[in-house]
Amino acid sequence: MSAQLLEGRTIAGKIKEDLKKEIEALSKSKGAVPRLVSIQAGENAASAVYIKSQKKNAENLGIEYMLETLDSNITQDSLLDLIEGLNKDKGVSGIIVQLPLPKGIDHRVVMSAISPEKDAEGMHPENLGRVLLGDATLAPCTASAAMELIKSAGVKLYGKEATIVGHSEIVGKPLSMLLLNKFVTTCVCHIATGERGLLPEHVKHAEILVVAVGKAGLVKGDWIKQGAVVIDVGINRVGDKIVGDVEFDAAKERASFITPVPGGVGPLTVTMLMKNVVAAFKMQHELK
Ligand code: NAP
Numbered sequence: 001m002s003a004q005l006l007e008g009r010t011i012a013g014k015i016k017e018d019l020k021k022e023i024e025a026l027s028k029s030k031g032a033v034p035r036l037v038s039i040q041a042g043e044n045a046a047s048a049v050y051i052k053s054q055k056k057n058a059e060n061l062g063i064e065y066m067l068e069t070l071d072s073n074i075t076q077d078s079l080l081d082l083i084e085g086l087n088k089d090k091g092v093s094g095i096i097v098q099l100p101l102p103k104g105i106d107h108r109v110v111m112s113a114i115s116p117e118k119d120a121e122g123m124h125p126e127n128l129g130r131v132l133l134g135d136a137t138l139a140p141c142t143a144s145a146a147m148e149l150i151k152s153a154g155v156k157l158y159g160k161e162a163t164i165v166g167h168s169e170i171v172g173k174p175l176s177m178l179l180l181n182k183f184v185t186t187c188v189c190h191i192a193t194g195e196r197g198l199l200p201e202h203v204k205h206a207e208i209l210v211v212a213v214g215k216a217g218l219v220k221g222d223w224i225k226q227g228a229v230v231i232d233v234g235i236n237r238v239g240d241k242i243v244g245d246v247e248f249d250a251a252k253e254r255a256s257f258i259t260p261v262p263g264g265v266g267p268l269t270v271t272m273l274m275k276n277v278v279a280a281f282k283m284q285h286e287l288k
Contacts, residue, residue: 076109122141146231164179166233171210204225
């Protein structure tokens with residue numbers, strides 16, 4: 001039987017409805033709305049698409065959106081000065097710095113310079129630490145999006161076997177902690193797993209599978225466990241098509257739930273960013 005699709009847009013729609021109401025209420029009670037400042041240094045096609053989506057989503061929800069466009073030859077010190085100013089500005093609720101940054105700028109230094117309370121992407125070491133401790137208010141957006149999709153499948157997480165393919169800082173590592181915090185037995189695969197030829201083995205026993213690598217067709221459809229929940233984070237351009245990392249057509253015949261690419265994780269990632277901005281605003285105004 002063919003899997004049910006986990007459509008990010010539908011799930012995002014419900015979260016956005018709630019956020020919109022919450023922002024309207026905050027506007028009435030506080031006389032202010034959340035403001036997100038997005039920093040882009042230099043030009044990047046993928047960032048440009050993401051920025052467009054951030055702006056549209058923010059405006060639809062009633063979040064103020066400001067884009068700071070910087071030259072590609074900006075120095076790290078100037079970027080840090082800008083962030084320091086935004087950290088101090090009480091009118092700014094959230095800050096996001098688009099990656100990749102120009103050569104010579106250390107993204108870890110930059111991410112760590114953002115105030116943890118204004119860290120819209122949830123990538124500050126303090127917020128990542130909170131994910132580890134099971135106490136996250138601002139968690140990494142893509143990992144949270146994957147988690148929302150898994151929850152939307154309605155399966156009981158306690159004791160489930162999960163495999164995550166890809167151990168990046170923005171997806172695989174934080175997601176492994178979010179799943180562990182729900183008592184999911186979690187296996188994380190990376191390049192060395194692939195090089196030893198052990199990916200099929202780890203994928204085959206996964207009741208929950210998340211793939212975040214960026215290689216089209218890396219996970220074969222016949223590796224998928226019958227009835228698995230499959231979250232494909234990968235975005236790959238193949239000819240004029242965008243595809244994920246999982247062989248979708250074959251996988252959907254074995255999975256119980258599967259995300260399409262595009263239309264799965266992507267629309268939810270930007271929604272989780274907006275959710276973080278609202279959470280940041282509330283923290284700054286000492287609201288729960
Ligand atoms: P990344 O930082 O490049 O991480 C890729 C991960 O895959 C690394 O952990 C890498 O391991 C691992 N890997 C590479 N080859 C492998 C193999 N053959 N077998 C097993 N693991 C392998 O990428 P990312 O930023 O996490 O993004 C991953 C994908 O998700 C990309 O396609 C990206 O476009 C997409 N993405 C989508 C969204 C969304 O909202 N939909 C958001 C973010 C990212 P090593 O580090 O050990 O090499």
